[in-house]
Amino acid sequence: MIKPILIKLFNDPSVDVRSEASNCFRKINNENINDYTDLVRAFIYSPAFIDNSGDLMYALDKIEILPDNILDVCEQFFIIAGSDASDITTETSGTAFIVSNLVFKLYGKTKEQKIKTKCLNLIDNMIIGDYEQVQNKLIEYER
Numbered sequence: 140m141i142k143p144i145l146i147k148l149f150n151d152p153s154v155d156v157r158s159e160a161s162n163c164f165r166k167i168n169n170e171n172i173n174d175y176t177d178l179v180r181a182f183i184y185s186p187a188f189i190d191n192s193g194d195l196m197y198a199l200d201k202i203e204i205l206p207d208n209i210l211d212v213c214e215q216f217f218i219i220a221g222s223d224a225s226d227i228t229t230e231t232s233g234t235a236f237i238v239s240n241l242v243f244k245l246y247g248k249t250k251e252q253k254i255k256t257k258c259l260n261l262i263d264n265m266i267i268g269d270y271e272q273v274q275n276k277l278i279e280y281e282r
Contacts, residue, residue, distance in 0.1 A: 142178055149185035161191035167198040172206060183215040192216050193230065196237040205245050207254050213238050213261060217268070239265060
């Protein structure tokens with residue numbers, strides 16, 4: 140199967156190889172999102188995630204109903220991104236905007252209180268981190 144090969148490539152010493160492997164997420168859609176669970180988990184804890192998180196985030200942003208484990212992806216993004224997520228001069232800030240969309244989408248669609256609480260905790264952390272995108276999303280969400 141291709142998953143073990145991709146996982147190995149996510150950890151390759153070559154930045155170019157890791158980048159190419161990250162392109163696999165472009166094929167995620169509403170019908171196959173659950174098939175990617177193991178691959179996503181391996182990706183977020185690999186060196187490939189550091190430079191290529193946007194590949195996954197932009198693909199996830201198109202998914203209508205996100206699995207709850209996507210919250211782990213969002214949390215890991217902010218751990219790695221740090222202050223770059225709030226610096227509008229960085230590409231990371233653009234990805235942070237997509238991540239905030241994912242968190243609010245999960246919050247709005249989940250019925251599980253545990254997931255809602257995790258979403259709110261992440262939103263709180265984004266506010267503390269002064270991520271401008273979150274302020275905008277809060278205003279939008281309140282309407």
